[in-house]
Amino acid sequence: MNIHEYQAKELFQKYNVPTPGGSVAGTPEEALAAAQALAGKTIVVKAQIHAGGRGKGVFKNGFKGGVHLADSAEKAADLAKSMLGEVLVTHQTGEAGRLVNKVLIAEGVDIKKEYYLAVLVDRETKAPVIIASTEGGVDIEHVAEHHPEKIIHVGVHPLAGLQPYQIRTLASQLGFKGDQAKQFGVLLSNVYKLFLGADCSQVEINPLVETPEGRILALDAKFNFDDNALYRHPDIVAMRDTTEEDPREVAASEFNLNYIGLDGNIACLVNGAGLAMATMDIIQHFGGTPANFLDVGGGASKDQVIAAFKIILGDANVKGILVNIFGGIMDCDIIAQGIVAAAREVGLSLPLVVRLEGNNVAAGLATLNASGLKITSATTMAEGARKIVAEVKAAA
Numbered sequence: 001m002n003i004h005e006y007q008a009k010e011l012f013q014k015y016n017v018p019t020p021g022g023s024v025a026g027t028p029e030e031a032l033a034a035a036q037a038l039a040g041k042t043i044v045v046k047a048q049i050h051a052g053g054r055g056k057g058v059f060k061n062g063f064k065g066g067v068h069l070a071d072s073a074e075k076a077a078d079l080a081k082s083m084l085g086e087v088l089v090t091h092q093t094g095e096a097g098r099l100v101n102k103v104l105i106a107e108g109v110d111i112k113k114e115y116y117l118a119v120l121v122d123r124e125t126k127a128p129v130i131i132a133s134t135e136g137g138v139d140i141e142h143v144a145e146h147h148p149e150k151i152i153h154v155g156v157h158p159l160a161g162l163q164p165y166q167i168r169t170l171a172s173q174l175g176f177k178g179d180q181a182k183q184f185g186v187l188l189s190n191v192y193k194l195f196l197g198a199d200c201s202q203v204e205i206n207p208l209v210e211t212p213e214g215r216i217l218a219l220d221a222k223f224n225f226d227d228n229a230l231y232r233h234p235d236i237v238a239m240r241d242t243t244e245e246d247p248r249e250v251a252a253s254e255f256n257l258n259y260i261g262l263d264g265n266i267a268c269l270v271n272g273a274g275l276a277m278a279t280m281d282i283i284q285h286f287g288g289t290p291a292n293f294l295d296v297g298g299g300a301s302k303d304q305v306i307a308a309f310k311i312i313l314g315d316a317n318v319k320g321i322l323v324n325i326f327g328g329i330m331d332c333d334i335i336a337q338g339i340v341a342a343a344r345e346v347g348l349s350l351p352l353v354v355r356l357e358g359n360n361v362a363a364g365l366a367t368l369n370a371s372g373l374k375i376t377s378a379t380t381m382a383e384g385a386r387k388i389v390a391e392v393k394a395a396a
């Protein structure tokens with residue numbers, strides 16, 4: 001799960017990570033009030049979307065930039081008006097862009113230097129890693145590609161935690177001395193506490209800045225949370241903004257289905273993540289392209305199967321469906337009943353191939369046959385994949 005920058009600021013405040021003040025606005029009037037509250041300070045108006053690269057982004061209406069300075073509250077309200085309700089396209093959003101529903105009215109700070117700082121989980125070491133660079137503010141992927149030597153990695157032992165010597169070494173590698181090194185140390189240890197405390201999989205601050213007065217502040221924030229730990233954080237779950245997510249994935253999560261939309265035209269409905277991966281591979285192997293990854297889990301109910309069918313059919317690209325179920329824990333007949341009920345409910349007209357195997361498979365196949373629906377059955381994965389690819393091609 002992701003959150004917006006203005007929500008990340010609340011977490012920063014909770015964990016004493018210094019960040020410029022500000023508040024969120026959903027209308028130009030709210031933006032005016034928020035900007036007036038920052039009287040006497042420079043104001044920054046920032047589009048709130050779940051994607052970075054806003055500063056250099058362009059709105060579909062031609063308005064340039066999702067981050068702007070304003071020298072008066074009225075100017076800030078004008079800028080908010082230009083952004084709210086408009087679609088912002090950045091290098092991270094793809095062509096479709098993202099609709100801006102809120103803007104952050106933040107206190108503008110003078111910047112002496114921009115740095116990059118992130119804490120994430122390193123898949124190689126299976127432990128947290130801190131990534132830092134003196135080349136902040138810009139595209140970190142660009143720095144990693146062209147100047148890999150400018151990216152500092154500090155692995156953290158998950159049990160021992162972040163050590164004071166690691167913080168001191170990193171501060172000096174970034175060129176911080178004296179009071180700035182001290183500020184950086186406090187900031188980093190608080191960011192690390194936040195990373196652990198909120199069960200994040202990523203906290204990215206780009207830029208972390210030093211002001212001409214020597215203050216160190218987090219100016220931007222991008223968070224990712226471990227979805228499996230969200231049950232421990234109702235306050236963070238409350239920050240979820242489903243308008244920023246793929247509606248198909250939102251619907252799937254309501255039924256505890258693991259769904260990821262893809263670009264192909266053959267939908268798959270499978271129990272178990274490994275089998276789902278293998279099913280996508282075998283569809284490709286026989287010349288088709290999968291429309292999704294969908295794992296209904298080890299013990300799916302009839303309602304979940306019906307929900308899964310509806311989500312699959314909500315995708316206009318889908319031209320055929322392959323159901324591949326191995327009934328271990330699951331009863332094949334329950335799946336079969338779910339398929340029949342779903343096919344009837346949605347008036348299914350697309351080719352449907354079902355491969356069932358395992359627990360109570362005979363009853364499952366009998367249920368499919370007795371339904372009178374046009375369902376092709378298969379006994380092996382290969383046969384199922386071959387059949388659905390052929391049926392989709394024939395229909396095209």
Ligand code: ADP
Pocket residue numbers: 020044046051052053054055056067106107108109110111114137138206207219220221
């Ligand atoms: P994004 O990464 O989505 O482009 P940022 O929050 O990093 O958005 O903003 C882009 C740039 O705008 C920053 O690198 C910084 O130079 C400037 N900026 C952002 N917030 C402020 C602020 N509060 N005061 C001054 N400049 C800011």
Ligand code: MG
Pocket residue numbers: 052053137206207220
């Ligand atoms: Mg940024």
